[in-house]
Amino acid sequence: MNVTRKNKKQVPEPTLRRLPGYLFFLEKVREQGVMNISAPTIGKELKCDPTQVVKDLAVTGVKGKPRVGYNTYELCHSLEEFLGFNHLNEAFLVGAGNLGTALMAYQEQQTLGIKIIAAFDVDESKIGKHIGNTPVLEYNKLFHLSNRLDVEIAILTTPNNVAQEVAEDLVNCGVKAIWNFTLSILDLPENIIVQNTSMSSFAAVLLQRLNDSKK
Secondary structure (H helix, E strand, C coil): CCCCCCCHHHCCHHHHHHHHHHHHHHHHHHHCCCCEECHHHHHHHHCCCHHHHHHHHHCCCCCCECCCEEEHHHHHHHHHHHHCCCCCEEEEEECCCHHHHHHHHHHCCCCCCEEEEEEEECCCCCCCCEECCEEEEECCHHHHHHHHCCCCEEEECCCHHHHHHHHHHHHHCCCCEEEECCCCCCCCCCCCEEEECCHHHHHHHHHHHHHHHCC
16 A cells, blocks of 8 residues: 655545545455455445545545555545544634533543533633533733743634634734634634534524424
8 A cells, every 4th residue: 555645735625524534435445354445335335426535535545456445544644644544733712611521521431533622611610620521710820821832723512692802802812723613603713713613504404404304
């Protein structure tokens, strides 16, 4: 198997969204003792075109062998490395409400390459508590802690009406990438990476597809 480095910036976002799904599936078959697997087999199990599977996996620099396919161990390793899941990137979370709490609890069970090392909130009933292994700190401590730690990622789960203000604070604290779970459209410098994940948008798509299936 030949592996060459690719520029991740050239990878289409739909491909990046599919890669974790491949990794999850391949980890399962690896645990079952499967040493080699073909693109048609992957495509059949994940209900996608084998040609798309080959194209997606090629962005990691991995190429399968004729009549053999991919080595599952090597492919899992290459996907983890490409996605950055094989090492932890520290992150702050702001907004320790229901969603923020769920995300902190989720990270105790899953490895996504992101480790929330501290959460911040203004609610005194939450401050001082631990969710899993993550402490919830007073919001004002964000500025002090950011001076000591080189954290470049933040997860934003605040109420919508304060999201812009908090995002600006995060940028001033040195954060370079924000995972935005609010409905607010953040107006930030162009060099700041913002990934919007709207739960209401996903719900709207799900419900619309369900309604369409009943017509």
